[in-house]
Amino acid sequence: MMEEKGRENGVAAMKACYRRFDPAAYLQYNYTPPRADFTRKDSIVPWKLACLHRAFTEGDMSGELLVDIGSGPTLYQVMSGCEVFSKVLLTDFLEVNRQELRRWLQDEGQCSLDWTPYLQHVCKLEGRRPSAWTEKAAKLRQVVADILPIDVHCSQPLAPDALPSVGADCLVSCFCLESVSPDLAAFTRALGHIGKLLRPGGHLMLIGALGESYYFAGPGVRIPVVPLNEAQVCTSLKESGYTLIRLEVYTLTQDMRVGVDDVTGVFFVKAKKD
């Protein structure tokens, strides 16, 4: 009984932190140079986009439905996948983030960030001319079917009718689980919860922070993060019924440490659900 109470308190405290999440500031901190500098291979965002491009285009993917878990106000994570899957669902815990995504998808303008350089970069990775970014933008707007509320701490993170009964064919989740979980046990539980949304044999692409204990999601909005190392990520994947296909690690260079968090590294995992 006590343990259960402890768990709920940890998750409730985390949810309280997220009420002050500021999408515009968050995008400014993490998705502009130096962390998003497309002229540098050692910048975090080009590294993430290269991992995702390779993982989505190496020929082992099948199916129609890709679900992004904890999308936040960002779209980079589905810019490769939108060429492979005919239907994409975006999800986030906060309405402010779902609104930010809706603004871009409905092409209403007033977006907090210009995604053009991202679309152009992914076109380049695909061997297309950068000016094809307008086609990629149209493709993305065409395949994103919905933007849903999600809570990875629930054993059923999405509304019951959100997915076909067999589950999604592929999941992608970037920097979500470790930054919403109060401890490693909660991280592993959340990994299990999202695993239930994926069909057996489906793929999971997981990007996350290593060695991070906090990040700022706005001026003075400090959010605690469970610090992870590679071994813990691999153990949690195994415990949650995944087979690891590939793990890649990026170590932040000094100039990528801009004071918005204490991240030391980033992991990229491609795994398959048993």
Ligand SMILES: Nc1ncnc2c1ncn2[C@@H]1O[C@H](CN(CCC[C@H]2CNCc3c2ccc(Cl)c3Cl)CC[C@H](N)C(=O)O)[C@@H](O)[C@H]1O
């Ligand atoms: N119960 C919950 N259930 C589900 N989802 C929840 C819950 N509670 C909160 N969320 C939602 O998770 C999302 C977490 N989000 C921010 C953390 C990343 C941040 C901090 N760590 C280092 C780092 C960061 C970003 C870039 C880089 Cl390079 C680095 Cl290094 C990821 C957004 C997007 N996917 C991204 O990749 O930027 C957020 O949108 C919440 O609304």
